[in-house]
Amino acid sequence: MNDIVISVRDLTKRFGDFTAVDHISFDVRRGEIFGFLGANGAGKTTAMRMLCGLSYPTSGSGTVAGFDVRTEGELIKRHIGYMSQRFSLYNDLTVWENMRLFAGIYGLTAKQTNERATELLERLNFSSERNTLVGSLPLGWKQKLSFVIATIHRPDVVFLDEPTGGVDPVTRRQFWEMIYEAAENGTTIFVTTHYMDEAEYCTRASIMVDGKVCALDTPARLKQQFAAESMDEVFRTLARGAQRGE
Amino acid sequence: MAVIEVQNLSKSYGNVKALDGVSFSVERGELFGLIGPDGAGKTTLFRLLTTLINPDSGSATVDGYDIRDEYLAIRSRVGYMPGRFSLYPDLSVEENLQFFAAMFGVTMEESYELIAPIYKQIEPFRKRRAGKLSGGMKQKLALSCALIHNPGVLFLDEPTTGVDAVSRSEFWDMLAGLKEHGITILVSTPYMDEASRCDRIALCCEGRILEIDTPEGIVQGFDRPLYGISAKNMFALLERAREVNGVVDCYPFGEKHHLVVGDGFDEKKFRNALADIEGIEISTVKPTIEDMFIKLMKR
Amino acid sequence: MERNFASFVKKESLHILRDTRTMLVVMLIPIILMILFGFAISTEVNNVNVAVVAPERTDGVHDAVERLAQNGYFTFKGYISQNEIDQCLRSGKANAVVVFAQGYDRRAAQAAAGIETKPIIQLIFDASNVNTAGSASAYMQSVLLGTASQQAMFETRMLFNPQMKSAYNFVPGIMGLIFILVCAMMTSVSIVREKEVGTMEVLLVSPVRPVKIIFAKMIPYFAISCIVLVTILLLARYLLGVPMTGGVCGIFSLSLLYLLLSLSLGLLVSTIATTQVAALLISAMVMMMPILMLSGMLFPIENLPIFFQVVSNIVPARWYIDAVRKMMIQGLPIMAVWKNCVILLGMTAVILAVSLKKFKDKLE
Numbered sequence A: 001m002n003d004i005v006i007s008v009r010d011l012t013k014r015f016g017d018f019t020a021v022d023h024i025s026f027d028v029r030r031g032e033i034f035g036f037l038g039a040n041g042a043g044k045t046t047a048m049r050m051l052c053g054l055s056y057p058t059s060g061s062g063t064v065a066g067f068d069v070r071t072e073g074e075l076i077k078r079h080i081g082y083m084s085q086r087f088s089l090y091n092d093l094t095v096w097e098n099m100r101l102f103a104g105i106y107g108l109t110a111k112q113t114n115e116r117a118t119e120l121l122e123r124l125n126f127s128s129e130r131n132t133l134v135g136s137l138p139l140g141w142k143q144k145l146s147f148v149i150a151t152i153h154r155p156d157v158v159f160l161d162e163p164t165g166g167v168d169p170v171t172r173r174q175f176w177e178m179i180y181e182a183a184e185n186g187t188t189i190f191v192t193t194h195y196m197d198e199a200e201y202c203t204r205a206s207i208m209v210d211g212k213v214c215a216l217d218t219p220a221r222l223k224q225q226f227a228a229e230s231m232d233e234v235f236r237t238l239a240r241g242a243q244r245g246e
Numbered sequence B: 001m002a003v004i005e006v007q008n009l010s011k012s013y014g015n016v017k018a019l020d021g022v023s024f025s026v027e028r029g030e031l032f033g034l035i036g037p038d039g040a041g042k043t044t045l046f047r048l049l050t051t052l053i054n055p056d057s058g059s060a061t062v063d064g065y066d067i068r069d070e071y072l073a074i075r076s077r078v079g080y081m082p083g084r085f086s087l088y089p090d091l092s093v094e095e096n097l098q099f100f101a102a103m104f105g106v107t108m109e110e111s112y113e114l115i116a117p118i119y120k121q122i123e124p125f126r127k128r129r130a131g132k133l134s135g136g137m138k139q140k141l142a143l144s145c146a147l148i149h150n151p152g153v154l155f156l157d158e159p160t161t162g163v164d165a166v167s168r169s170e171f172w173d174m175l176a177g178l179k180e181h182g183i184t185i186l187v188s189t190p191y192m193d194e195a196s197r198c199d200r201i202a203l204c205c206e207g208r209i210l211e212i213d214t215p216e217g218i219v220q221g222f223d224r225p226l227y228g229i230s231a232k233n234m235f236a237l238l239e240r241a242r243e244v245n246g247v248v249d250c251y252p253f254g255e256k257h258h259l260v261v262g263d264g265f266d267e268k269k270f271r272n273a274l275a276d277i278e279g280i281e282i283s284t285v286k287p288t289i290e291d292m293f294i295k296l297m298k299r
Numbered sequence C: 001m002e003r004n005f006a007s008f009v010k011k012e013s014l015h016i017l018r019d020t021r022t023m024l025v026v027m028l029i030p031i032i033l034m035i036l037f038g039f040a041i042s043t044e045v046n047n048v049n050v051a052v053v054a055p056e057r058t059d060g061v062h063d064a065v066e067r068l069a070q071n072g073y074f075t076f077k078g079y080i081s082q083n084e085i086d087q088c089l090r091s092g093k094a095n096a097v098v099v100f101a102q103g104y105d106r107r108a109a110q111a112a113a114g115i116e117t118k119p120i121i122q123l124i125f126d127a128s129n130v131n132t133a134g135s136a137s138a139y140m141q142s143v144l145l146g147t148a149s150q151q152a153m154f155e156t157r158m159l160f161n162p163q164m165k166s167a168y169n170f171v172p173g174i175m176g177l178i179f180i181l182v183c184a185m186m187t188s189v190s191i192v193r194e195k196e197v198g199t200m201e202v203l204l205v206s207p208v209r210p211v212k213i214i215f216a217k218m219i220p221y222f223a224i225s226c227i228v229l230v231t232i233l234l235l236a237r238y239l240l241g242v243p244m245t246g247g248v249c250g251i252f253s254l255s256l257l258y259l260l261l262s263l264s265l266g267l268l269v270s271t272i273a274t275t276q277v278a279a280l281l282i283s284a285m286v287m288m289m290p291i292l293m294l295s296g297m298l299f300p301i302e303n304l305p306i307f308f309q310v311v312s313n314i315v316p317a318r319w320y321i322d323a324v325r326k327m328m329i330q331g332l333p334i335m336a337v338w339k340n341c342v343i344l345l346g347m348t349a350v351i352l353a354v355s356l357k358k359f360k361d362k363l364e
Helices: A044-051 A073-079 A095-105 A110-123 A139-150 A169-184 A219-225 A231-239 B042-049 B071-075 B093-103 B112-125 B135-147 B165-179 B192-197 B215-220 B234-241 B267-273 B289-298 C002-018 C020-040 C059-070 C082-090 C104-113 C130-145 C166-197 C199-204 C210-239 C248-272 C276-294 C306-314 C316-328 C334-358
Strands: A004-015 A018-029 A033-038 A059-064 A080-084 A157-161 A188-193 A204-209 A212-217 B002-013 B016-027 B031-035 B057-062 B078-081 B153-156 B184-189 B200-205 B208-213 B226-230 B247-253 B256-261 B281-284 C048-053 C074-079 C096-100 C121-125
Touching: A004 A044, A004 A188, A018 A044, A018 A059, A018 A188, A018 A212, A033 A044, A033 A169, A033 A231, A044 A059, A044 A157, A044 A188, A073 A080, A080 A139, A095 A110, A095 A139, A139 A157, A139 A169, A169 A188, A169 B234, A169 B247, A169 B289, A204 A219, A204 A231, A212 A219, A212 A231, A219 A231, A231 B165, B002 B042, B002 B184, B016 B042, B016 B057, B016 B184, B016 B208, B031 B165, B031 B192, B042 B057, B042 B184, B078 B135, B078 C199, B093 B112, B093 B135, B093 C002, B112 B135, B112 B165, B135 B153, B135 B165, B165 B184, B165 B192, B192 B215, B192 B289, B200 B215, B200 B289, B208 B215, B208 B289, B215 B289, B226 B234, B234 B247, B234 B256, B247 B289, B256 B289, B267 B281, C002 C020, C002 C210, C020 C166, C020 C210, C048 C059, C048 C082, C048 C130, C059 C074, C059 C096, C059 C104, C059 C130, C082 C096, C096 C130, C121 C130, C166 C199, C166 C210, C166 C248, C166 C276, C166 C316, C210 C248, C248 C276, C248 C316, C248 C334, C276 C306, C276 C316, C306 C316, C316 C334
Parallel strands: A033 A188, A033 A204, A080 A157, A157 A188, B031 B184, B031 B200, B078 B153, B153 B184, C048 C074, C048 C096
Antiparallel strands: A004 A018, A004 A059, A204 A212, B002 B016, B002 B057, B200 B208, B226 B256, B226 B281, B247 B256, C096 C121
């Protein structure tokens, strides 16, 4: 089994004469929690869209879960999971209906759906709530549920977009425990965020400024390198030099 | 005399208790922070104090005026920045400011001294439409607009949410500058790390206030030893550490797990129990506001 | 305080001017509707091809045919024989055939004297387009009987709009619709947008009273509606040739009242709706449908079931359209429609009062 799940070389995206993503290169290993950090407008979203097979690179190459980002976008979409804080679940559907819907989208059979959904709900200790409308759940539960749903088809990589912003500290820990567990079981976690304290939980973190990846290492070594107390400080040191806004 | 005085304030929406008997007071010139996650009731509290809604029970005064009976007096004395971007995106920076100035019956010149340190940063873009500004610049414009009539009290509802780390830090610097003018500021944030920038903070959760104190005072309230532990396999470490005798709590905290321990804890025994975990490291760490928050929530 | 009112109006105007697409739609919709209803969707008598069957081509017959041929709405296609009628209509060579009876001149004279009682002219129409056939037959009768009317056994005359030009009928209807669209829909959406974006929160936490916010919002939309009103009146007069003999002043003043009513309606909607989509839906469903169905714009009110006739009384557009019709087409002065004016005035007062009462200066 290939140990590199995401591999990117000189990936570039231009819109007219604006270079949103400027020759970025990195590798992400299986089971890693990879933090993809940057200010608003640094090019995070554009880069992630290319990795998810939603947009074609102008130049450069990359593979995600073994598929080429230039030619196999559809295959990539089937092998990744995606969770965003903004859009995750349908509030007017029940827990179970949401699970069934997303399992269906990823092409699971009815039998697979039943088995996995039951198992996941049990692990979440959430079986009693399967017929509850998602809209009436507390925020923390929604977030945990949407992570579970993003992994229902057992993807190689899960993309998390600012997963724990605004959640209370206790629920937040429970969420990171789930992520640790998923990573432990071999799922690669790709976290894009501009909340620097989320970065502290990552195995390795990259920081994007003005379309380029200008730092990439473990949080501990990054803090050492920039003589900083926290990732927030590391980020501020790097981002102050940024030329462009949003 | 307290500028903001809140007594036993409650507010429900349907059968959800958004605010459940909250009391506190804010002194003149104080920078008071409401720290808590989404759903803690922070926005409800702001809407009550800015007289946008009426409480179910309890009472509150702002600058000596009652929020229920004297709300018109309050409205001309406070500046308010709601949680979401609340300017006109199709008007330019300058037009937005002029509009809000006219609404309060002042001119930009009258308040220029107060807003200058903030406004100067966005002045080069004064002809740009507000909708085309970056997050940090929008926030500066919104703050300028809230300050245009030289209010005595400033209400800022999650001003730093969705704004990047650099702009967030700059924003807190600006608030520190406003304190010099004697403005009382009530600010809310979900970020624990911003709490240290306030004079006093209230930790809020699910419509209640867990604790009110200075940031240092809050941290001092954490009366148990706290360790930071790490290992190669963080997930296994977490599960195993919880089973060790004397461990009260263990939870992920960035690159380390925080380990809260009780009376029966012995560091040597702990190391022995987890000897098979590769690369284990243990050190004492200073508690943070977040540790205290977790402790209070679990109580 | 006057200054902040002026700056409010200015800000509102900027919103409108910067939203070029909406502006364009608002200005173009009336023009398009006028052209569409005025020309394309037409039930009027126009270009009716007429063939004539006359056993004897006497002077009387010639006279009658000449009158048809001279009329701009009919085209004389020539004489045919009795057995060609069916084929002629089927092939579309003619839309109508006029058949003169044997001894037309003589019997026409007898008819004038009251002796002859049987019909002496038969009109055969291609009625595949019912509306056109109906109006054309009526008009043709009036043309044929024109000079011989004193001899006719019955008399039908189309007053005011003898050609039954449909544009005449539609202009008041379009006005009734457009002003609701521009005033009610656009004001309600613009107020609700402030709620949705969150600026309403900031406005409320300020010394400005909501009443002021509302009136400042109404002014620019009122101005736009006035421009639209002038456009419609100009188009009606010069493009569609509506005579407006009753005086433009009356129509204009009544329309101003109707504008005010539409603005109040918009305000009422904005107090109910919390999202722009809801405001649009309410405007469309609750206001447009009754105007289209119950105002007499498309269907005459007298033809509606009794229940809907009663319901139509509360549709403001009904009273407005009816009054404009009377003034525009019948040429009546505004005094003749005083009842409509009073009703509209009453409705405006009630709606405005209700919505001002409902517009709270709190969020709940």
